[in-house]
Amino acid sequence: MGRTDYFNDPGAPKPNSLKPAVSAVVRDTEGRLLMIRRTDNDRYAIPGGAQECGETVAQAVVREVDEETGIRVDVTSLVGVFSNPAHVVAFSDGEVRQEFSLCFRATPTGGDLRASSESKEVLWVAPHDLACLDIHPSIRLRIDHGLRDRAEPFFT
Incomplete structure (x- = not known):
């Protein structure tokens, strides 16, 4: 399914x-960030997706x-x-979803790294190399907040 x-x-x-959706800022012992290249829009992102019935947000992550x-x-x-209402995602099936995502840090x-039906590429990226990747601004915002060492969560 395509998305815009x-x-x-x-x-x-x-x-x-x-x-409800979740995403994760996952860093390895070298400080690199786990990234995927999405199959639906060809952009780089942190892993994540919709929460399913019967699971907690942590289980979804x-x-x-x-x-x-x-x-x-x-x-x-x-x-x-x-939860920025100015960020919407239009899917090829007619669904137009307003952003609502909980982003977590995970270890x-x-x-082992492997691609999937949702990720055509999976890689560890040093934070200083993120600028070389095509990352949507809303995902970049999550990454930027996830890389900060703050106890208080960000919210929009």
Whole structure:
């Protein structure tokens, strides 16, 4: 399913759905960030996705990171709540979703990097190399807050 992200775009379609989603800022012992290259929009992102019925947000993070990257993680803290109504995602099936994502920090505990149906590339990236990647501004905001050593979560 294809997707188009609209961010602060007055011509964006009106949202018709709102679903809880999670994402994770995962760093290895060298400080590198776990990134994927999405199959639906060809952009780089941190792993994440929709929470499913019957799971906690922490369980959703663990599942999504493993599904998209092959890496198992422990969730350690909340980066923030990202709910900017000026960020909507239009999917090819007609759904237009307003952003609502809880972003967490997580620590890798095992596994091996592998791509999936949602990630055509999985890699560890040094923070100073992030500028070389095509990352949507809303994802970059999550990354920037996730890399800060703050106890208080960010929220919009």
